[in-house]
Amino acid sequence: MKSLKFSSIVLIILMIASSCAKKTEVSEVEVFETSRSGNQLSKIETFSKAKSTSKISLNPEQTFQTFTGFGGSFTEASASLLNRLSEENRQKVIDAYFADSGARYSLTRTHMNSCDFSLSQYSYAPVEGDTLLKNFSIEEDKDDLIPMIKEAMNASKDGFKIISSPWTAPPWMKDNNKWVGGKLKPEYYDTWALFFSKYADAYKAEGIDIWGFTVENEPLGNDSNWESMHFSPKEMTDFVVNHLGPQLEQDGKSDLAILGYDQNREHLDEWVDEMYRDETSRKYFDGTAVHWYASTYKIFGDQLQYAKNKAPEKYLIETEGCIDAQVPVWQDDDWYWQKEATDWGYDWASEENKYLHPKYRPVYRYARDIIGCMNNEVDGWIDWNMVLDRQGGPNWFENWCIAPVIVDPDQDEVYFTPLYYTMSHFSRYIRPGAKRIAFESTDVDLQVSAATNPDGSHVVIVFNPSEEQKVFDLTLNDVSRTISISPQAIQTITIAN
CATH class of the missing domain: 3.20.20.80 (Glycosidases)
Structure with missing residues (x-):
């Protein structure tokens, strides 16, 4: 009986851990890119496997002008x-x-x-x-x-x-x-x-x-x-x-x-x-x-x-x-x-x-x-x-x-x-009706702005004028997603509510 209880506890712990692990990434993220290499507001679903070198952190609690x-x-x-x-x-x-x-x-x-x-x-x-x-x-x-x-x-x-x-x-x-x-x-x-x-x-x-x-x-x-x-x-x-x-x-x-x-x-x-x-x-x-x-x-x-x-x-x-x-x-x-x-x-x-x-x-x-x-x-x-x-x-x-x-x-x-x-x-x-929101970006080469739409979805604009690919972690509410942006490209990243 003790062995069964122990197994059940372990199973619950593993389920909780698995659930937490899934939440370490921002869900329902879509990325659209226009680039010198030929993307035209193209939906990007495959990203570089390279390690991220910077971070963009969103703070929807701090708002500015209404668009x-x-x-x-x-x-x-x-x-x-x-x-x-x-x-x-x-x-x-x-x-x-x-x-x-x-x-x-x-x-x-x-x-x-x-x-x-x-x-x-x-x-x-x-x-x-x-x-x-x-x-x-x-x-x-x-x-x-x-x-x-x-x-x-x-x-x-x-x-x-x-x-x-x-x-x-x-x-x-x-x-x-x-x-x-x-x-x-x-x-x-x-x-x-x-x-x-x-x-x-x-x-x-x-x-x-x-x-x-x-x-x-x-x-x-x-x-x-x-x-x-x-x-x-x-x-x-x-x-x-x-x-x-x-x-x-x-x-x-x-x-x-x-x-x-x-x-x-x-x-x-x-x-x-x-x-x-x-x-x-x-x-x-x-x-x-x-x-x-x-x-x-x-x-x-x-x-x-x-x-x-x-x-x-x-x-x-x-x-x-x-x-x-x-x-x-x-x-x-x-x-x-x-x-x-x-x-x-x-x-x-x-x-x-x-x-x-x-x-x-x-x-x-x-x-x-x-x-x-x-x-x-x-x-x-x-x-x-x-x-x-x-x-x-x-x-x-x-x-x-x-x-x-x-x-x-x-x-x-x-x-x-x-x-x-x-x-x-x-x-x-x-x-x-969207409101601009606060953000922090650790890559000075990337130009960034962000907003929250009236429906609660978030939008991040990232412009990479450099001639090299950039890989960054996009963070919202302590969860993140790793995204890469092409050289000489602009991206819109949408995060569903």
């Missing part, structure tokens, strides 16, 4: 190109960005009136002196932009937010009477505020809800190249406090977000100081929008942190970034991993700022910037054009750029560049 979303921009250029593709390829691109099987974009942007990535210059209020905007019309958008947005809405299961941005008021409202440069005449401040409200109504009538506005795209100007209109921080804040905010409030649209600034991060301090100067201005500004063009590698983390600390409860959204001043490279994935790209600053930046614009690798630029923004309190990140052609347009100013998806409408061909897969690593897996 609004990730996505790209609807432009007339992109929409017109989709109109020239076959129905099959058009749907393929829409689904790739918005369907559950694709990137699941959740935060988007579009332009009010024309921009450089329009087919021509136009305004919804073309009639001079029409201060009550009786002739306001979005007819120009009905051929291209609106159909693209509607098709995206049909493809998206969870829906997405739309931020609308004006590049300029119609010339007749400006002190220089031109599309480019100049300022809004004070006598048209009320008319321009009404313009925003009319726009929201017109889009709603088409079945499209606008989530919010930026007050002005690039209020510091763009060297008088294409549509622009200038504001100082005080001028923009005064316009919002005395005109735009009250107009939307009066029209029952106070739920529409108003984002200030909307240009490069290096001037962020002075703008948020003015935007949040008092309780009235804080009431009307819902957040700040920024771009990435000040540098090809610098995140300007101090400025982003300053903006968040100035208004912790407000949005901080990156509303535009792209590989600019560059003609796309067609169907050559490896180019996007090479240190070959240049931007406007490579040639045109002032001597004291040229160091901010070295040659760079496009995939690296996207991965580093989005991770850097996440880790510095940015809650949304929006790419520029979703689709461009092989020239990097159409663009009336010939300001060629690269989009994640390049098409040849004459041949009815579509090319998903590595930038598309890079964007998908964030937008597909980090969902609106």
Whole structure:
């Protein structure tokens, strides 16, 4: 009898030990990788047997900003190109960005009136002196932009937010009477505020809800190249406090977000100081929008942190970034991993700022910037054009750029560049309402961020810019999983709740 009892005790101990051993690894982990070696958001199930050399530890108990979303921009250029593709390829691109099987974009942007990535210059209020905007019309958008947005809405299961941005008021409202440069005449401040409200109504009538506005795209100007209109921080804040905010409030649209600034991060301090100067201005500004063009590698983390600390409860959204001043490279994935790209600053930046614009690798630029923004309190990140052609347009100013998806409408061909897969690593897996969580990484070469989704699942982004494979232990709640990441690769690791 004693022998039987002893055997039973041993068996129980072995069962407990076996159970504990099974729990030493994180369960229900999935790993997806895009790499220079050819992975394209590929599911990775076999890992290196080499011993781990570093550790990434997650701490979901410590949380930071709540994510609004990730996505790209609807432009007339992109929409017109989709109109020239076959129905099959058009749907393929829409689904790739918005369907559950694709990137699941959740935060988007579009332009009010024309921009450089329009087919021509136009305004919804073309009639001079029409201060009550009786002739306001979005007819120009009905051929291209609106159909693209509607098709995206049909493809998206969870829906997405739309931020609308004006590049300029119609010339007749400006002190220089031109599309480019100049300022809004004070006598048209009320008319321009009404313009925003009319726009929201017109889009709603088409079945499209606008989530919010930026007050002005690039209020510091763009060297008088294409549509622009200038504001100082005080001028923009005064316009919002005395005109735009009250107009939307009066029209029952106070739920529409108003984002200030909307240009490069290096001037962020002075703008948020003015935007949040008092309780009235804080009431009307819902957040700040920024771009990435000040540098090809610098995140300007101090400025982003300053903006968040100035208004912790407000949005901080990156509303535009792209590989600019560059003609796309067609169907050559490896180019996007090479240190070959240049931007406007490579040639045109002032001597004291040229160091901010070295040659760079496009995939690296996207991965580093989005991770850097996440880790510095940015809650949304929006790419520029979703689709461009092989020239990097159409663009009336010939300001060629690269989009994640390049098409040849004459041949009815579509090319998903590595930038598309890079964007998908964030937008597909980090969902609106996710919270960034704390982590520790012992490998300084790996760039990491992490979040917990509303459903309780965890997402870890790991970028390995080095030319060697990395093996690390991913640890959560004292249990771990050993994972390897390819050289020059980005991974998304999901951990089910």
